[in-house]
Amino acid sequence: MLLFLVSCLSFLLVSQSLILKQKNQPPKFNSRMWVFLKSPHRFFILLSRKRKILNRFFFFFPSIKKIQTINTTTKEERKEEAAHKEEFSLLDLPDLPLDAILEKLSPFELCSMARVCSSLKLSCTSDHLWRKQMEKKWGGVIGDVAHNEWRSQLITASKRPHFSTERSGKFQLFLELFMGKKSDIKKSDSRKYLLQENSVMAFYLALETGKFWFPAQVFNRQVQNGHVGFMLSCYDAQLCYDSTTDNFIARYRAQGRSMIEEGIEWDRIRAPSVNTPPNSLHISDCLDQIKPGDHIEIQWRKNKEFPFGWWYGVVEHLESCNGNEFNCQCHITDAVSLEFKQYSRASRWRRTVISRKDHTVIGNEIDGFYGGIRKLCNKQEIAKWKQLWPNCTLE
Structure with a gap:
């Protein structure tokens, strides 16, 4: 820019000097002097035109960039959409991987997944999934007796009139209570859920919501x-x-x-240790095997109007035995001494003797009645009783 100003200044000085020399002689048209004097004017006109063209070009250039950016972004989005369409959904998985995923879900999550679509409903309500949930939470307290009573209740309810409407309404109530909100089960879909009444899922929900005693x-x-x-x-x-x-x-x-x-x-x-009803005598099958040191449970009740309960005890040596293991004959004698060490030695509940061969309900209205015996072979059962041991000796 500085060079341009210097050249213009020098040009003006030279032209001025020439004009002064020939001020009495004006330049002729198309003469060399005329052309020389006219050339700066043309130069500036051309320069201004070029600037306008350049301004227009550079003004348009950003818009071209924007168009290229938009086209590039659109292509990338199309590629992402195509890749997204090629991805597999959960329902595209084979049965084994899908079951492995569903096994990790909680019962609440399985109920939520079952309401997504009909395909997931079949998978999430299957018996083998809910059987694992049952074993995980209820395995220690639910036994064969509870399962049999649940089946008998279903059979009894199926014989009642209006069973389908009544049972489908109950099952919907189970879902509502378990999910914590109103379920989206329509009346037209009630038969689909009615088919699940005898399923493991229905049994689980009946337990979880407190509808089944x-x-x-x-x-x-x-x-x-x-x-x-x-x-x-x-x-x-x-x-x-x-x-x-x-x-x-x-x-x-x-x-x-x-x-x-x-x-x-x-x-x-x-869960009930045996299938014997609480008011009946348990038939003992371990009397020939028990010996001093064995852990046992024995039926006992206060009187005949009360049900039997199971009480923890141990087999001890008879009073006639000195306790020497080499000379002990307690394991072959007919009499078996049972001791309940939670009671003091002076308590009447401390010790009792039963017969191996002719064992039946023994006792009286004062000391109560003793019934059947079961030997404890499981270490976990024995440990459970020891955890419940009282802090002080009972009288």
């Missing part, structure tokens, strides 16, 4: 209410699960009336 056994019945006489015992009861507290409500039958106990925790419940 199931048979089980409760350790240390009513001890929390001050009944310490039931320490180290296990009684049959009908239980209902309370999901808000994660505890149970137990209903015991005695003398023709029911007694309720609330706030029972999971570690105080087990």
Whole structure:
């Protein structure tokens, strides 16, 4: 720019000097002097035109860039959309990988997935998935007796009039209570959910929502209410699960009336150890095998109007035996000494003797009645009883 100004200045000075020399002689048209003087004017006109052209070009150039950017972005988006269309969905997986994924879900998540579409409903409500959920949470407290009672209730309910409407409404209620909100089951779809009434999922939801009272056994019945006489015992009861507290409500039958106990925790419940009803004598099949040192459970009840409960004890040496293992004959004698060490030695409940060969219900109205015996071979069962051991000796 500086060079341009210097050249223009020099040109003006030269032209001015020439004009002064020939001021009395004006230049002729098309003469050399005329052309020389006219050339700066043409130069500036051409320069201004070029600037306009350049401005127009550079003004248009950004718009070209924008068009190229838009075209590039559109192509990239199209590629991404094409790649997205080529991706596999969850339903495209084979059965084994899909089941492996669904097994990781919680029961609540399985119920949510079952409401996505009909294909996932079939997968998420399958018995083998819910059987694992049952074993995981309810395996320790639900036994064969509870399963049989659930089936018998279904059979009884199926014989009632208006069974389909009643049962489908109950199953919808199960889902609503379990999901915590209104389910989207339509009346037209009620038959589809009715087919699941005899499924493992329906059984699980009935337990989880507290709609099914199931048979089980409760350790240390009513001890929390001050009944310490039931320490180290296990009684049959009908239980209902309370999901808000994660505890149970137990209903015991005695003398023709029911007694309720609330706030029972999971570690105080087990599935029935035998299929013998609580009012019947258990047929013992271990009397020929038990010997001193064995852990046992024996039926006991206060009187004949009460149901039997299972009480923990151990087999001890007879009073005539000195306890020497080399000279001990207790394992072959007819008499078997049972000891309940939670009671003091002076207590009448401390020891009792039964017969191997002619064992039946023995006892009286004062000391109570003893029934059948089962030998404890499982270390976990023995450890469970020891966990419930009282802090002090009972009288």
